[in-house]
Amino acid sequence: MVVILKNTSTEEQIGELLKWLGKFNVSTHFVEGTHQKIIGLIGDTTTIDIDDVAAKDCVESVRRVQEPYKNANRRFHPDNTVMDIGGRETGGGKLQVIAGPCSVETREQLITTAVAVKQAGATMLRGGAFKPRTSPYAFQGLGKEGIDILIEARKVTGLPIVTEIMDAKDLELFADVDVIQVGARNMQNFTLLKELGRCDKPVLLKRGLSATLQELLMSAEYIMSEGNSKVILCERGIRTYEPATRNTLDLSAVPLLHQKTHLPVCVDPSHATGIVSLVEPMALAAVAAGCDLLEIEVHNDPKNAWSDGAQQLTPAQFGETMKKIMSISGFVGKPLWNEVNK
Ligand code: PEP
Ligand code: MN
Numbered sequence: 148m149v150v151i152l153k154n155t156s157t158e159e160q161i162g163e164l165l166k167w168l169g170k171f172n173v174s175t176h177f178v179e180g181t182h183q184k185i186i187g188l189i190g191d192t193t194t195i196d197i198d199d200v201a202a203k204d205c206v207e208s209v210r211r212v213q214e215p216y217k218n219a220n221r222r223f224h225p226d227n228t229v230m231d232i233g234g235r236e237t238g239g240g241k242l243q244v245i246a247g248p249c250s251v252e253t254r255e256q257l258i259t260t261a262v263a264v265k266q267a268g269a270t271m272l273r274g275g276a277f278k279p280r281t282s283p284y285a286f287q288g289l290g291k292e293g294i295d296i297l298i299e300a301r302k303v304t305g306l307p308i309v310t311e312i313m314d315a316k317d318l319e320l321f322a323d324v325d326v327i328q329v330g331a332r333n334m335q336n337f338t339l340l341k342e343l344g345r346c347d348k349p350v351l352l353k354r355g356l357s358a359t360l361q362e363l364l365m366s367a368e369y370i371m372s373e374g375n376s377k378v379i380l381c382e383r384g385i386r387t388y389e390p391a392t393r394n395t396l397d398l399s400a401v402p403l404l405h406q407k408t409h410l411p412v413c414v415d416p417s418h419a420t421g422i423v424s425l426v427e428p429m430a431l432a433a434v435a436a437g438c439d440l441l442e443i444e445v446h447n448d449p450k451n452a453w454s455d456g457a458q459q460l461t462p463a464q465f466g467e468t469m470k471k472i473m474s475i476s477g478f479v480g481k482p483l484w485n486e487v488n489k
Contacts (some may be wrong), residue, residue: 354383
């Protein structure tokens with residue numbers, strides 16, 4: 148961290164600032180040039196709030212030269228984080244595809260869809276039991292019953308299950324879930340993130356609607372700083388001025404996140420676009436960009452879906468998409484997990 152001091156700063160002010168900075172576990176270096184006075188901070192500056200430094204009377208500006216996240220930072224953990232999800236190696240050299248409906252609606256709907264996505268090559272099953280809907284009058288999910296149906300679908304298909312938590316008070320209902328999803332709207336629910344940091348389950352953390360990549364990484368840091376290092380980051384589109392798609396898929400996030408962090412990166416082309424015909428091209432582009440996981444919404448009868456009908460693929464469409472995914476995933480160095488572990 149570099150602190151640039153005002154030309155008018157007095158010796159007394161600088162002394163006080165150095166004393167205050169001394170409380171953090173860093174070494175400080177004061178340099179007085181002809182035109183500028185600066186203080187360089189060396190060491191772990193993650194616990195220093197840049198705004199607190201900037202607020203000091205004698206400070207002109209502050210610049211971080213190191214990221215404010217530590218656990219999620221590739222600089223400190225050069226090797227990729229690889230986690231085991233129901234026997235599936237996630238985050239290494241394999242691609243995982245999570246597929247399933249937006250919401251768990253009925254036992255029949257979920258099991259039919261689960262069997263179909265498994266047959267097409269999906270490696271994990273998704274389905275929302277607690278649904279973050281924009282309208283309080285829209286279907287809110289089956290709650291505990293939805294989780295029970297997911298568990299049954301796992302028994303039938305062997306696919307690990309991924310489902311969203313909205314409130315920390317429901318955590319015990321997720322005891323038998325393989326991956327807990329934190330939705331975009333909860334990316335900065337810090338109480339929830341801390342709670343998930345104290346459990347030992349993989350967390351699929353979705354990027355907030357208007358969150359920067361640094362904010363996403365700081366949210367991962369919340370989970371990791373409590374002890375849970377099994378975090379998967381998910382790009383699911385961000386809100387921009389473009390109304391032609393539900394969100395704007397930020398695909399450059401994939402290689403950029405790989406540079407900044409060792410955590411696995413997932414892409415959700417369904418919520419990113421909101422349009423069935425765009426899901427396949429964006430899924431293929433995400434694989435080409437190097438994602439470790441895809442999360443794709445598939446419904447046995449999208450036209451009659453209780454949520455997100457416009458973006459869910461039919462099992463047949465998903466089957467075609469999977470064929471194309473498999474044909475390029477090996478080429479980019481991340482073959483589908485199923486292809487290598489038949
Ligand atoms: C979902 O995956 O079910 C979901 C609601 O996605 P997001 O949080 O990305 O909107
Ligand atoms: Mn959905």
